[in-house]
Amino acid sequence: MRTAPTILHLDMDAFFASVEQASKPSLRGKAVVVGGLGPRGVVATASYEARVFGVHSAMPMGQARRLAPNAAYLVPRFNFYRSISERVMELLRALSPLVEPLSLDEAFVDLEAGGVAWDERSARLAGVKLRADIRAVTGLTGSVGLAASKMLAKIASEEAKPDGLVVIEPGTERAMLAPMSVRTLPGVGPATGDHLRRAGITTVEEIVEAGEDELVRLLGKAHGHGLHAMALARDDRPVVAERETKSVSVEDTYDVDIHDRTRVGLEVQRLAERCVRRLRGAGLSGRTIVLKVRRYDFSTLTRSETLRGPTDDPGVIREAAARLLDSVDTTGGVRLLGVGVSGLADYTQEDLFAQAAGERAVAEGPVEEHAVAAAEEQPSLAERRWPAGHDVRHAEFGHGWVQGSGLGRVTVRFETPDSEPGRVRTFRVDDPDLEAADPLPLVLRGTEGGDEAPGTAAQAVSSVPASLPKSWSGSGGGAATSRP
Ligand code: TTP
Ligand code: MG
Ligand code: MG
Numbered sequence: 001m002r003t004a005p006t007i008l009h010l011d012m013d014a015f016f017a018s019v020e021q022a023s024k025p026s027l028r029g030k031a032v033v034v035g036g037l038g039p040r041g042v043v044a045t046a047s048y049e050a051r052v053f054g055v056h057s058a059m060p061m062g063q064a065r066r067l068a069p070n071a072a073y074l075v076p077r078f079n080f081y082r083s084i085s086e087r088v089m090e091l092l093r094a095l096s097p098l099v100e101p102l103s104l105d106e107a108f109v110d111l112e113a114g115g116v117a118w119d120e121r122s123a124r125l126a127g128v129k130l131r132a133d134i135r136a137v138t139g140l141t142g143s144v145g146l147a148a149s150k151m152l153a154k155i156a157s158e159e160a161k162p163d164g165l166v167v168i169e170p171g172t173e174r175a176m177l178a179p180m181s182v183r184t185l186p187g188v189g190p191a192t193g194d195h196l197r198r199a200g201i202t203t204v205e206e207i208v209e210a211g212e213d214e215l216v217r218l219l220g221k222a223h224g225h226g227l228h229a230m231a232l233a234r235d236d237r238p239v240v241a242e243r244e245t246k247s248v249s250v251e252d253t254y255d256v257d258i259h260d261r262t263r264v265g266l267e268v269q270r271l272a273e274r275c276v277r278r279l280r281g282a283g284l285s286g287r288t289i290v291l292k293v294r295r296y297d298f299s300t301l302t303r304s305e306t307l308r309g310p311t312d313d314p315g316v317i318r319e320a321a322a323r324l325l326d327s328v329d330t331t332g333g334v335r336l337l338g339v340g341v342s343g344l345a346d347y348t349q350e351d352l353f354a355q356a357a358g359e360r361a362v363a364e365g366p367v368e369e370h371a372v373a374a375a376e377e378q379p380s381l382a383e384r385r386w387p388a389g390h391d392v393r394h395a396e397f398g399h400g401w402v403q404g405s406g407l408g409r410v411t412v413r414f415e416t417p418d419s420e421p422g423r424v425r426t427f428r429v430d431d432p433d434l435e436a437a438d439p440l441p442l443v444l445r446g447t448e449g450g451d452e453a454p455g456t457a458a459q460a461v462s463s464v465p466a467s468l469p470k471s472w473s474g475s476g477g478g479a480a481t482s483r484p
Pocket of ligand 1: 013
């Protein structure tokens with residue numbers, strides 16, 4: 001293991017909610033909840049102001065509304081978040097060729113491999129500068145952890161949240177880990193956590209005390225051994241530039257070709273379940289379900305279906321695989337079957353996607369036909385939907401966002417990222433002067449400003465509005481925040 005804290009972990013603070021607050025001046029410093037607003041909707045994330053009420057990711061939306069009735073409830077704008085994520089990842093790639101993104105708002109960077117840091121001081125400087133750059137380019141705050149391993153860097157960024165930077169100095173790792181919950185360690189989810197708790201192990205120190213043999217007895221060889229090493233702060237996992245796992249799949253070759261259609265169907269269901277176990281084991285979910293069939297004559301074909309959001313739900317994946325099988329002729333027999341999932345993500349947001357009306361997910365692979373058809377339809381004026389939080393433009397009043405809609409009315413707040421908090425006006429949903437609009441950049445840059453928003457071009461250089469509330473002013477002294 002290296003001896004200097006040159007592995008950096010970045011995670012943006014309350015990412016989706018922060019983007020919304022940066023877009024909408026009236027929401028800064030306020031409780032904001034982003035998620036699916038329909039009956040089965042769940043919270044994607046909540047601003048730190050909303051977390052005070054106990055609202056958190058993956059909570060059913062109804063529960064969030066009971067806890068924080070006055071929060072702003074917004075439908076996610078995934079494409080916009082993705083574009084901001086790309087800007088952040090670009091900044092990381094400028095630091096090192098070894099950047100390992102874990103999700104839209106999170107990545108490891110090997111600073112040593114990039115030649116930008118070799119000891120604690122240089123690593124800290126790189127982290128401080130990165131946070132300032134992210135702030136300047138996106139207007140948002142991210143928290144940085146620096147340590148000698150991936151595990152510790154991630155723990156450090158968690159400690160740094162929100163809007164901070166924490167360096168774990170080599171030599172202090174074990175003392176720091178000792179009192180922490182076992183759940184802090186990578187690979188300890190709710191199930192393993194419960195299992196350990198029943199054996200009387202709740203802290204990292206207790207893992208060390210239990211010893212490797214006991215851990216192996218409790219969790220099996222690979223997991224027990226790995227976890228014991230992590231508890232001793234031994235983590236040699238390298239930062240890998242591309243996510244190695246592009247897909248998770250399982251397949252079986254049969255000694256004797258299967259002819260019976262029912263049997264083929266059952267095999268596909270079984271493979272789908274095995275695939276889900278792998279997927280979940282790796283803490284992943286995916287959008288594209290792939291079925292592979294090799295027939296008696298060795299002709300091999302694959303069929304795929306892309307869902308609107310990643311899933312790790314066995315029912316959803318089984319059903320998708322079964323639908324795909326319906327389109328394959330298996331007369332003559334099959335010798336191999338496989339089920340895979342690609343388009344991987346670290347979490348599941350299928351519910352959100354299902355309800356993010358208005359946001360058209362960009363397909364990365366083959367798309368279900370009806371999804372394409374839906375995207376091409378032009379709704380009539382009266383049928384247009386106005387998802388809360390999405391951008392609009394009014395012929396007379398300019399750019400704004402949907403604050404709410406219902407009973408044939410839509411309420412719009414007219415403000416832009418660099419304006420003062422704006423006023424609200426109500427229109428009929430079929431008002432021809434009102435149209436859906438693209439998001440405006442959060443930070444206007446000299447080279448970009450002007451084309452869409454003539455009134456704001458003059459302010460192009462003032463990237464950090466002075467009027468931001470305290471929690472947003474991460475630049476200056478705040479940017480270098482460092483806690484032991
Ligand atoms: P996180 O980094 O886990 O959370 P966060 O950035 O909102 O807050 P924190 O300051 O604690 O890092 O996730 C990043 C984004 O991913 C989050 O803003 C919304 C989305 N997300 C979901 O859609 N569903 C989920 O269950 C989680 C955890 C995140
Ligand atoms: Mg985050
Ligand atoms: Mg994250």
